[in-house]
Amino acid sequence: MTARAPAPHPVITFIVRRLIATVFLLIVVSMITFAIFFLLPRLAGQTTRGLASQYIGRNPTPAAVHAIEQQLGLDAPLPVQYGRFLRGIVLGEHFNAGTSKAYCPPPCFGYSFKNQQPVWPMMVSGLPVTISLAAGAAILWLVGGVAIGVISALRRGTLFDRFSMGVALAGVSLPIFFTGLIALELFSYKWPIFPNVQFVPFTQNPLLWARNLVLPWIVLAFLYAALYARLTRAGMLETMSEDYIRTARAKGLPERTVIFKHGLRAALTPIVTIFGMDIGLLLGGAILTEVTFSLHGLGLFTVEAIQNQDLPEILGVTLLAAFFIVIANLVVDVLYAVVDPRVRR
Amino acid sequence: MPDTLLDVADLRIHFPTSDGLVKAVDGISFSLERGQTLGIVGESGSGKSVTSLGIMGLHHGTNAQITGHIKLDGEELVGATPGRVRELRGSKMAMIFQDPLSSLHPYYTIGAQIAEAYLVHNQVGKKVAHKHAIDLLGRVGIPQPASRADDYPHQFSGGMRQRAMIAMALSCDPELLIADEPTTALDVTVQAQILDLIWDLQQEYHSAVIIITHDLGVVAELSDDILVMYAGRMAEYGSAEDTFDQPGHPYTWGLLASMPRIDEARLERLVPIKGTPPSLINVPSGCAFHPRCRYAGFTGGRSQTEVPELREVSPGHLAACHLTGDQRRKFRTELVLEETEASTARMTQGEA
Ligand SMILES: Nc1ncnc2c1ncn2[C@@H]1O[C@H](COP(=O)(O)OP(=O)(O)OP(=O)(O)O)[C@@H](O)[C@H]1O
Ligand code: SF4
Numbered sequence: 001m002t003a004r005a006p007a008p009h010p011v012i013t014f015i016v017r018r019l020i021a022t023v024f025l026l027i028v029v030s031m032i033t034f035a036i037f038f039l040l041p042r043l044a045g046q047t048t049r050g051l052a053s054q055y056i057g058r059n060p061t062p063a064a065v066h067a068i069e070q071q072l073g074l075d076a077p078l079p080v081q082y083g084r085f086l087r088g089i090v091l092g093e094h095f096n097a098g099t100s101k102a103y104c105p106p107p108c109f110g111y112s113f114k115n116q117q118p119v120w121p122m123m124v125s126g127l128p129v130t131i132s133l134a135a136g137a138a139i140l141w142l143v144g145g146v147a148i149g150v151i152s153a154l155r156r157g158t159l160f161d162r163f164s165m166g167v168a169l170a171g172v173s174l175p176i177f178f179t180g181l182i183a184l185e186l187f188s189y190k191w192p193i194f195p196n197v198q199f200v201p202f203t204q205n206p207l208l209w210a211r212n213l214v215l216p217w218i219v220l221a222f223l224y225a226a227l228y229a230r231l232t233r234a235g236m237l238e239t240m241s242e243d244y245i246r247t248a249r250a251k252g253l254p255e256r257t258v259i260f261k262h263g264l265r266a267a268l269t270p271i272v273t274i275f276g277m278d279i280g281l282l283l284g285g286a287i288l289t290e291v292t293f294s295l296h297g298l299g300l301f302t303v304e305a306i307q308n309q310d311l312p313e314i315l316g317v318t319l320l321a322a323f324f325i326v327i328a329n330l331v332v333d334v335l336y337a338v339v340d341p342r343v344r345r
Numbered sequence: 346m347p348d349t350l351l352d353v354a355d356l357r358i359h360f361p362t363s364d365g366l367v368k369a370v371d372g373i374s375f376s377l378e379r380g381q382t383l384g385i386v387g388e389s390g391s392g393k394s395v396t397s398l399g400i401m402g403l404h405h406g407t408n409a410q411i412t413g414h415i416k417l418d419g420e421e422l423v424g425a426t427p428g429r430v431r432e433l434r435g436s437k438m439a440m441i442f443q444d445p446l447s448s449l450h451p452y453y454t455i456g457a458q459i460a461e462a463y464l465v466h467n468q469v470g471k472k473v474a475h476k477h478a479i480d481l482l483g484r485v486g487i488p489q490p491a492s493r494a495d496d497y498p499h500q501f502s503g504g505m506r507q508r509a510m511i512a513m514a515l516s517c518d519p520e521l522l523i524a525d526e527p528t529t530a531l532d533v534t535v536q537a538q539i540l541d542l543i544w545d546l547q548q549e550y551h552s553a554v555i556i557i558t559h560d561l562g563v564v565a566e567l568s569d570d571i572l573v574m575y576a577g578r579m580a581e582y583g584s585a586e587d588t589f590d591q592p593g594h595p596y597t598w599g600l601l602a603s604m605p606r607i608d609e610a611r612l613e614r615l616v617p618i619k620g621t622p623p624s625l626i627n628v629p630s631g632c633a634f635h636p637r638c639r640y641a642g643f644t645g646g647r648s649q650t651e652v653p654e655l656r657e658v659s660p661g662h663l664a665a666c667h668l669t670g671d672q673r674r675k676f677r678t679e680l681v682l683e684e685t686e687a688s689t690a691r692m693t694q695g696e697a
């Protein structure tokens with residue numbers, strides 16, 4: 001008799017299936033992004049020469065433009081170009097812009113002729129700022145928003161509920177530029193509790209890192225916390241009137257257990273999904289916050305790339321953003337399967 | 346000496362709302378001995394669930410105003426601290442609900458939900474509680490309980506979910522089990538199985554059981570006593586035999602007429618009592634049933650003006666109606682004749 005391998009846990013099979021799907025999704029996303037950047041301009045009547053000059057940036061010399069055109073093979077069929085792009089990611093690529101020669105080591109997400117630098121390292125250097133900003137803000141708004149939402153739901157109609165829901169309404173509708181500038185004006189200039197906000201790497205000085213990020217965190221988190229407080233409140237009100245809450249009480253569970261283990265557990269499930277989505281899309285919020293506070297992260301990098309019309313940089317950032325969204329989706333799906341047993345099929 | 350477990354006296358549960366005071370339960374009294382079953386019957390909205398939730402102390406935290414007495418094993422529950430009632434809930438008294446799917450938490454396994462009920466009232470470890478949950482699942486007739494305990498509610502069939510709910514309710518050997526329409530959400534074939542199960546378990550545990558239903562047929566075989574409720578009040582209260590053989594209240598007559606008959610294979614199951622259930626805010630004056638009662642004109646106007654007291658219609662058998670004993674017997678006989686004629690007519694029609 002041979003022992004049969006035990007069937008893998010349904011969550012594991014689910015994760016493996018979703019991982020495979022994600023790899024395909026990433027390939028498709030990169031193709032579409034690539035097509036947008038390389039094909040659409042041509043369909044719009046842009047010549048390869050015009051395109052090449054955009055790659056270089058402003059005021060290119062004709063020689064340089066020609067060199068880029070050759071180098072990038074902009075007149076080659078699209079699949080060939082895409083293949084070359086993929087090869088660059090894996091193997092790196094040599095660029096020869098006529099006047100300057102450059103090597104773009106793997107992973108090569110393009111070369112900015114404008115800045116005379118490969119795109120990837122520039123993006124990577126901005127990552128710690130953006131990740132610090134995003135992670136701190138995300139924790140702040142998730143914990144803060146959910147806590148306020150739960151208390152509001154349990155004390156519905158009280159002063160606390162009305163006040164926090166009023167503030168939440170303001171939070172949802174106020175733009176980051178506005179709240180950011182107010183925060184800077186009040187807490188950086190008028191009462192300099194957080195003077196000269198600038199990024200200090202965590203590894204260098206964790207305390208200063210946190211202190212300098214407090215304002216950007218609060219400003220970015222405020223927008224989302226408001227939304228999460230409202231969502232949590234609505235979710236809690238709904239779940240606390242469910243039949244299974246009555247069952248939990250009928251068992252004689254302490255009210256604390258009823259609220260957190262049975263009520264919040266169910267109310268949090270949709271929030272997990274939205275949280276994952278928001279993390280994936282966070283670059284948008286990060287851009288505004290980084291601009292407002294002049295933090296040199298990925299957001300500011302994006303803004304500058306667009307202002308300079310630096311196509312390789314924009315392409316790189318777009319791909320990276322798409323990558324984040326796809327990964328966030330994967331994480332959401334997996335989390336969802338963990339929290340909601342009905343999803344695992 | 347009767348072994349009384351539950352004694353409810355003049356229980357009133359009112360809800361102040363913006364439309365007015367909802368008198369959901371308005372003066373209910375009954376008592377229940379260990380090993381006995383009480384069936385509470387009444388139309389939708391008559392206050393059956395509010396009564397049972399009141400006994401369980403589950404109106405706590407709402408705006409319910411509760412007066413009267415609920416004595417469980419001699420201990421007064423009306424006005425007891427929420428903490429004390431919580432201790433009794435799930436251990437000394439337990440409840441199963443109408444819709445087992447929505448009553449089970451979708452995100453926890455069946456086993457975990459049963460074990461939780463045991464854990465909260467007993468100083469045991471998780472392993473012991475889980476083992477206990479598996480035992481219970483086996484006892485309520487779930488095949489392969491050890492592996493099914495790890496299933497989630499959505500993986501169970503309707504009947505199995507209700508079995509699991511019963512297992513959960515039984516986890517601490519409650520002395521009082523309240524089943525609020527335990528079979529309404531189930532297939533007809535499963536209904537009988539669940540009722541049988543409750544019956545068997547009651548024999549085994551010698552607990553007191555309250556079964557709540559719309560359907561007199563459900564409680565006919567199971568119950569020792571029957572309480573008929575109308576508009577939050579008692580219409581009739583007596584032994585099951587008396588209530589079926591010589592029902593004393595015109596509303597009960599209506600309920601009996603609407604019972605499905607075994608001797609007639611008819612599709613329209615219910616002959617509903619004409620009219621709609623009354624408002625619980627503006628309860629009709631006098632006898633709350635008078636707008637729908639075809640005998641309201643025979644009481645010399647008292648039905649419209651005077652709330653009928655519960656009176657003995659036979660020893661230990663109470664009904665709240667102004668009709669005299671003679672009137673009652675006369676009308677009841679007429680009604681039975683009428684029904685028999687009608688059913689004979691239907692049967693001959695069916696044969697033709
Ligand atoms: N919290 C509450 N506030 C106001 N009214 C309530 C509340 N709870 C119940 N009621 C009212 O009390 C009445 C009795 O309800 P209950 O659920 O006890 O009826 P029921 O006899 O169980 O009916 P069903 O057979 O439909 O379950 C209903 O009219 C209901 O609207
Ligand atoms: S008191 Fe009057 S209305 Fe009420 S049930 Fe008796 S006869 Fe009918």
Ligand SMILES: [Mg+2]
Pocket residue numbers: 393394395525
């Ligand atoms: Mg009910």
